[in-house]
Amino acid sequence: MAQRPHVVIVGGGFGGLTCAQSLADEPVDVTLIDSRNHHLFQPLLYQVAMAGLSPAEIAAPIRSVLHEQRNASVLLAEVEAVDLTSREVKLVGAERDSLRFDYLVLAAGAQNHYFGHDDWARYAVGLKDLDDAVEIRRRVLVAFEAAECMHDPVEQKRLLTFVVVGGGPTGVELAGALGELARVVLARDFRRINPASAQVILLEGGERILTSFPEKLSKRATRDLAGLGVEVRAGTRVTRIDETGVFLGDQHIPSATVLWAAGVRASDLTRGLGVPLDRTGRVLVQADLTLPNHPSVFAVGDMTSFLHQGGSPLPGTSPVAMQQARHVAHNVMASLRGQPMLPFQYVDKGSMATIGRAAAVAQLGSLKLGGFLAWLLWLAVHIFFLITFRNRFAVLFNWAYSYFTYKRGARLITGHRLTAGPSRSSLALAPVAESAPPPAPTGSGPQQAPPR
Numbered sequence: 001m002a003q004r005p006h007v008v009i010v011g012g013g014f015g016g017l018t019c020a021q022s023l024a025d026e027p028v029d030v031t032l033i034d035s036r037n038h039h040l041f042q043p044l045l046y047q048v049a050m051a052g053l054s055p056a057e058i059a060a061p062i063r064s065v066l067h068e069q070r071n072a073s074v075l076l077a078e079v080e081a082v083d084l085t086s087r088e089v090k091l092v093g094a095e096r097d098s099l100r101f102d103y104l105v106l107a108a109g110a111q112n113h114y115f116g117h118d119d120w121a122r123y124a125v126g127l128k129d130l131d132d133a134v135e136i137r138r139r140v141l142v143a144f145e146a147a148e149c150m151h152d153p154v155e156q157k158r159l160l161t162f163v164v165v166g167g168g169p170t171g172v173e174l175a176g177a178l179g180e181l182a183r184v185v186l187a188r189d190f191r192r193i194n195p196a197s198a199q200v201i202l203l204e205g206g207e208r209i210l211t212s213f214p215e216k217l218s219k220r221a222t223r224d225l226a227g228l229g230v231e232v233r234a235g236t237r238v239t240r241i242d243e244t245g246v247f248l249g250d251q252h253i254p255s256a257t258v259l260w261a262a263g264v265r266a267s268d269l270t271r272g273l274g275v276p277l278d279r280t281g282r283v284l285v286q287a288d289l290t291l292p293n294h295p296s297v298f299a300v301g302d303m304t305s306f307l308h309q310g311g312s313p314l315p316g317t318s319p320v321a322m323q324q325a326r327h328v329a330h331n332v333m334a335s336l337r338g339q340p341m342l343p344f345q346y347v348d349k350g351s352m353a354t355i356g357r358a359a360a361v362a363q364l365g366s367l368k369l370g371g372f373l374a375w376l377l378w379l380a381v382h383i384f385f386l387i388t389f390r391n392r393f394a395v396l397f398n399w400a401y402s403y404f405t406y407k408r409g410a411r412l413i414t415g416h417r418l419t420a421g422p423s424r425s426s427l428a429l430a431p432v433a434e435s436a437p438p439p440a441p442t443g444s445g446p447q448q449a450p451p452r
């Protein structure tokens with residue numbers, strides 16, 4: 001029997017998973033490779049970071065999502081390079097070290113970007129995966145705990161000052177949820193401190209927050225954030241972040257917890273491809289989503305810049321990644337049948353950002369919505385798009401529980417050692433790895449970090 005064409009997909013996020021599923025009934029063999037074993041619903045990551053949901057409620061094992069798709073296999077491995085000439089992907093963490101393809105779909109997404117200040121990452125955690133979300137949750141909850149034990153009022157104020165850098169949708173969501181956590185959820189849990197007195201500051205370099213939304217909605221979001229105790233400072237440039245807090249030129253904001261939502265760049269995988277990239281490392285794809293001069297290699301989602309519709313890149317959102325993925329599946333099949341591949345056309349169904357538990361902003365064509373109605377719409381859309389029924393149900397239940405009781409079921413501190421470190425507060429702010437003892441010598445050669 002003749003071998004069927006082999007489609008290799010790198011990444012099991014919105015783009016990669018959608019592409020694999022779109023090929024379910026086609027006469028091809030699909031291998032989906034991801035360095036994580038789960039598909040992650042990133043739009044709800046901030047809920048994990050703010051203790052509203054548990055990690056398992058917003059992620060699903062890729063293997064189980066695809067288990068009924070007979071033509072698909074899943075490989076847990078990291079693709080470290082792509083050889084476009086020999087048509088192979090180079091793997092780390094798998095039994096084999098390379099895999100050949102007839103068609104390749106790159107959907108490896110993006111990563112946090114500190115604009116040349118990678119040292120800031122230590123003090124200002126970004127929000128890109130579950131590890132980030134759990135680390136943010138740990139830092140935020142431990143800051144409140146440390147403040148409760150602190151006698152020095154200056155240090156206590158620093159512990160209760162939270163700075164979010166970046167006023168895009170992720171920064172707005174984080175700041176709103178932080179304000180709500182401090183003012184509403186934790187309000188009655190402590191005896192010595194008043195969590196509601198915590199300061200949440202949202203810093204934005206541009207003239208206003210949510211620049212991708214109309215000005216009216218940006219103003220509405222600023223007002224809603226103020227209602228949650230969040231101070232928005234637009235037109236501010238962060239010049240340094242260290243263990244003491246954030247510097248804006250001469251001005252210093254003492255803060256123990258800084259969150260980074262100011263930018264992302266494409267997966268490192270794009271660098272070795274030898275094709276044109278933009279400033280943030282995104283592949284400048286052709287109109288049919290192929291790489292220039294490589295008609296059987298496609299790229300979709302956050303790792304791409306698509307300039308063929310209006311001249312400016314499409315936004316890094318899940319609908320863009322999913323629509324591109326479906327289009328690539330179509331073009332792969334067109335190519336196999338000897339038909340022409342079609343240019344991609346994005347259909348914009350709108351955008352939304354949520355602010356705490358009862359407000360959001362939404363733009364759907366010419367319709368601009370704010371407040372509770374927009375939040376209800378946001379809720380419906382996000383639950384509808386969750387991957388499995390179990391997740392939908394669990395998320396809805398937890399939200400309803402947290403909405404009506406003001407309680408947070410996922411308010412757990414993990415990865416925190418109470419016995420190490422010179423003092424509780426300095427321990428509270430140290431990354432877990434720092435407070436862990438060095439690995440014991442094993443006598444069996446250098447220790448390897450476990451794969452992520």
Ligand SMILES: Cc1cc2nc3c(=O)[nH]c(=O)nc-3n(C[C@H](O)[C@H](O)[C@H](O)COP(=O)(O)OP(=O)(O)OC[C@H]3O[C@@H](n4cnc5c(N)ncnc54)[C@H](O)[C@@H]3O)c2cc1C
Pocket residue numbers: 010011012013014015016033034035036038039040042043044045046077078079080107108109110127128170267269300301302303316317318319321352
């Ligand atoms: C906090 C946050 C909130 C967001 N909120 C929204 C929202 O409300 N609405 C919206 O539309 N969009 C939102 N987005 C953006 C949206 O999540 C992305 O646009 C979307 O995930 C892009 O899909 P993708 O397939 O390109 O990448 P991803 O979904 O990021 O998937 C990439 C996959 O590739 C894997 N991978 C990466 N490198 C390798 C490698 N070398 N080898 C193997 N596997 C690899 C990763 O493990 C990952 O599973 C949000 C993003 C974040 C971070």
